[in-house]
Amino acid sequence: MTHWSVEGVESHLDGFRLGPIDLTLTSGHVVAVLGNSGAGKTTLLRTLGGFLPADAGRIVRDGVDLTGRPPESRGLGYVPQGLGLFPHRTVERNVTYPLEMHGRLDARARSRELLARFGLTDLAHRYPARLSGGELERVALARALAAEPELVLWDEPWQALDVEARHELGTVFEELRDVSRVPVIVVTHDPGLAFSVADSFLVLRRGSPGFHGDPAQLLTHPTDAFTARFVGYENVYDRLTLQRGSPGSLAAWLLARAGPGGIAFARPVALAPPSHRGAWEGTIRTTFPAPEGLAFAVTVEDLTVGLRVPPPISPPLPSVGDRISFDVDEMNVHPLENGVDSR
Amino acid sequence: MSEGGVPAPGRRRSHHGTSWLVLQLVLSGSLFLLLLLPIYALFTYAPPSEILAAATNPAVVTAIWLTLFASGLTVLAAILFAVPFGYLLARRRFPGRAVVESAVALPIAVPHLLVGLGLFLALALPGTPLYRFTNAIGFPVYDTIWGVVLVMVVVSVPYTILAAQLSFQAVDPRVLEAARSLGAGPANAFLTVSFPLALRGIVVGLLLTWARAVSEIGGILILAYTVYPGGPYTGPVTSTISVLVYNLFQAGNLKDAAAVSTVFLLIAFALFLIVRLGERSGWVPWRRGDLIP
Numbered sequence: 001m002t003h004w005s006v007e008g009v010e011s012h013l014d015g016f017r018l019g020p021i022d023l024t025l026t027s028g029h030v031v032a033v034l035g036n037s038g039a040g041k042t043t044l045l046r047t048l049g050g051f052l053p054a055d056a057g058r059i060v061r062d063g064v065d066l067t068g069r070p071p072e073s074r075g076l077g078y079v080p081q082g083l084g085l086f087p088h089r090t091v092e093r094n095v096t097y098p099l100e101m102h103g104r105l106d107a108r109a110r111s112r113e114l115l116a117r118f119g120l121t122d123l124a125h126r127y128p129a130r131l132s133g134g135e136l137e138r139v140a141l142a143r144a145l146a147a148e149p150e151l152v153l154w155d156e157p158w159q160a161l162d163v164e165a166r167h168e169l170g171t172v173f174e175e176l177r178d179v180s181r182v183p184v185i186v187v188t189h190d191p192g193l194a195f196s197v198a199d200s201f202l203v204l205r206r207g208s209p210g211f212h213g214d215p216a217q218l219l220t221h222p223t224d225a226f227t228a229r230f231v232g233y234e235n236v237y238d239r240l241t242l243q244r245g246s247p248g249s250l251a252a253w254l255l256a257r258a259g260p261g262g263i264a265f266a267r268p269v270a271l272a273p274p275s276h277r278g279a280w281e282g283t284i285r286t287t288f289p290a291p292e293g294l295a296f297a298v299t300v301e302d303l304t305v306g307l308r309v310p311p312p313i314s315p316p317l318p319s320v321g322d323r324i325s326f327d328v329d330e331m332n333v334h335p336l337e338n339g340v341d342s343r
Numbered sequence: 344m345s346e347g348g349v350p351a352p353g354r355r356r357s358h359h360g361t362s363w364l365v366l367q368l369v370l371s372g373s374l375f376l377l378l379l380l381p382i383y384a385l386f387t388y389a390p391p392s393e394i395l396a397a398a399t400n401p402a403v404v405t406a407i408w409l410t411l412f413a414s415g416l417t418v419l420a421a422i423l424f425a426v427p428f429g430y431l432l433a434r435r436r437f438p439g440r441a442v443v444e445s446a447v448a449l450p451i452a453v454p455h456l457l458v459g460l461g462l463f464l465a466l467a468l469p470g471t472p473l474y475r476f477t478n479a480i481g482f483p484v485y486d487t488i489w490g491v492v493l494v495m496v497v498v499s500v501p502y503t504i505l506a507a508q509l510s511f512q513a514v515d516p517r518v519l520e521a522a523r524s525l526g527a528g529p530a531n532a533f534l535t536v537s538f539p540l541a542l543r544g545i546v547v548g549l550l551l552t553w554a555r556a557v558s559e560i561g562g563i564l565i566l567a568y569t570v571y572p573g574g575p576y577t578g579p580v581t582s583t584i585s586v587l588v589y590n591l592f593q594a595g596n597l598k599d600a601a602a603v604s605t606v607f608l609l610i611a612f613a614l615f616l617i618v619r620l621g622e623r624s625g626w627v628p629w630r631r632g633d634l635i636p
Binding site for chain 1: 515517518520521522523524525526527528531535536539540
């Protein structure tokens with residue numbers, strides 16, 4: 001059972017300040033690091049990996065302080081953005097690389113086992129340039145796991161992957177968590193897969209830790225506009241937008257319930273006229289089908305609000321220009337603690 | 344929209360493609376012919392029997408051997424010194440880096456007579472400290488093979504330095520970071536990742552260095568016009584192939600000058616061809632993993 005603790009780690013680079021970051025990880029634990037571009041996600045991974053110096057704090061594994069150690073002696077499997085595969089080595093020789101570096105005598109046997117486990121046996125002698133996105137991801141993961149690292153750091157694993165490959169990788173990730181039991185810190189922009197694999201989330205905002213907690217908490221208590229949008233809230237407004245509403249309007253009603261960072265709520269159900277009448281009414285701007293039924297964007301005074309009609313959808317369907325009404329449940333609006341990034 | 348007036352997009356595109364292709368062929372073709380012109384003239388001026396005679400003439404063979412040997416030493420020096428230099432320029436930030444980069448390229452840009460003169464003043468004038476030093480350690484440069492190698496190195500290693508710098512810069516730093524985290528120390532990461540990935544560009548730089556070295560004459564005219572035995576060279580008094588051809592031309596011996604030139608051209612062409620064919624057949628290591636089949 002590996003136990004990692006990141007204690008107050010800071011890194012200062014060209015005027016950018018990361019931290020202080022506190023994290024604990026144990027075997028089989030997956031932490032997803034979220035945040036806007038430039039929030040410091042990659043900087044965090046590179047600091048943990050030993051590529052950037054930690055200007056404060058400690059990185060401790062099972063009681064051993066690794067803070068000052070070079071990258072090669074931290075026992076990590078680091079997968080950088082773009083995967084960092086060796087273009088001049090075949091799949092098999094990519095996977096054997098860490099084993100060669102650690103002088104492992106069982107390199108061939110171990111790499112065969114990994115290739116088989118990740119479905120790469122038939123591709124063993126191909127070069128990375130000849131593989132698909134999903135195959136490349138599996139090679140990167142097999143290579144990262146080859147020397148039995150104590151922690152996997154993975155930067156943007158799902159970047160530029162098609163839908164099928166994403167799904168496939170999600171399965172691989174679950175296996176990683178449940179079978180290999182290696183703790184993982186993963187940086188991502190992808191909510192779906194982050195929710196499917198992560199046990200906890202760390203949200204970075206301009207280098208500082210924002211939300212840190214489990215998925216359920218993140219869903220029910222988004223702390224800022226970024227996390228609210230990330231977890232799928234369609235309607236996210238800052239205070240400035242809401243202040244433009246006239247007294248008695250939806251904007252004013254929301255403003256009364258908003259936090260310092262504004263407010264977020266999921267798409268309310270549109271009520272079919274004339275049998276239902278909601279508290280608010282708007283004009284339909286766009287309609288599009290979504291997994292949860294039919295989705296609309298309606299304007300209510302100056303505010304654009306996303307609505308939905310859950311299946312089964314029975315004709316006549318509302319169309320652009322129609323008036324439609326809805327309610328906003330006071331129990332389901334989430335005040336946001338932190339203001340939007342004003343960069 | 345009327346039917347006949349506007350050409351179909353497909354036809355229009357192919358029409359464009361044709362004129363573009365013709366333009367490319369005309370421009371490239373005329374340049375290629377110009378490049379071939381001196382070679383054609385050299386090949387056809389002397390009859391094959393004289394070319395054969397030149398190829399077997401001991402004086403010519405000695406000059407060719409000297410030129411290849413000295414240029415070989417130059418390439419060796421480029422591997423040992425210029426490749427690390429290029430790596431330094433690619434990976435390290437230090438004050439005065441821009442000045443160093445400009446100074447490195449300078450020997451390519453100035454007339455090589457200047458380079459020869461500079462080396463002569465520094466190393467071949469009796470009484471100067473470097474003259475005494477080079478003689479004391481057994482590397483006299485004036486009219487020796489060391490002088491030839493020295494001029495060749497100064498005028499040709501910048502190609503390797505620049506090629507190595509660009510090639511090392513082109514290696515994705517994230518690939519190197521992956522290697523480091525997977526257990527490779529800095530030296531191992533260099534040997535297993537940076538160097539193999541930069542090798543192809545380095546080899547191109549070394550080829551240019553070699554080509555520039557064998558074709559050098561300006562600096563050699565001043566520092567080592569005649570090469571006397573000494574150091575690793577133990578043969579008769581000779582000169583580089585470029586000086587030999589120059590001497591034959593000065594003496595009005597055009598047929599021999601052309602014949603010797605032809606022999607040397609064939610050797611140089613064969614070397615380039617071997618490298619290219621090696622690349623295409625895929626047995627050379629620096630193309631492995633490329634997308635191009």
